[in-house]
Amino acid sequence: MTVSIAVESPLQDEVRELVAELNAALLALSPPEACYHLTVEQxxxxxxxxxxxxxxGxxxxxxxxxxxxADVGEVKRMFTRPEWQGRGIGRHILSKIIETAEKDGLAELVLETGDRHPAAWAVYEKAGFTRCGPVLDYPDSPYSVFYQKQLGRASSAA
Structure with a gap:
């Protein structure tokens, strides 16, 4: 398996299909009001x-x-198609996000994920994220689990 990970525009038909698959997977696990999707345009x-x-390809x-x-970034739209799950692809994408956030000088990364996503929790926790209360403007919801990770700038100031 040769997997490449690169920054790309989401405004490609194949990426739109991938995001539609992600949205369907999320809506199968959580009510629509608890799904905080970014559109490909966003x-x-x-x-x-x-x-x-x-x-x-x-x-x-x-x-x-x-x-x-300038201080806070959010991890969004994490997804691996089911037939490739369990192969570390999400972990590698997340490491690219963390690396970029640190290069950009962000102090903290936050995220919201669903209450029925234990595989995602494991990826985030192995990457050093810790559970926390609601982040940004997300409501406190029984369908949401929140995480945060202090990055180099914040941890070196402590």
Whole structure:
């Protein structure tokens, strides 16, 4: 398996299909009001960087970094197609997000994920994220689990 991960525009038909698959997977696990999707158009806005994982040219996974301020970034749109799950692709995408956030000088990464996503929790926790209360403007919801990770600038100031 040769997988490449690179920054790409989400405004490609194949990426739109990948994101539609992600949205369907999320809506199968959580009510619509508890799904906080970014559209591919929002993913293409300034301040958002999108990584696409490909095997033999086919898009098989994605993840994004959304910058909210000079200090805080958010991990968004993490997904690996089911047939490639369990192979470390999400972990590799997340490492690219963390590396970029640190290079950008962000102090903290945060994220919201669903209450029925234990595989995602494991990826985040292995990467040093810790559970916390609601982040950004997300409501406190029984369907959400929140995580945060202090990055180099914040941890070196402590």
């Amino acid at each position: 993913m293409a806005e300034p301040g958002v960087t999108v990584w696409i994982a490909r095997e033999n 086919r898009a098989i996974g994605c993840g994004a970094l959304k910058r909210h301020s």
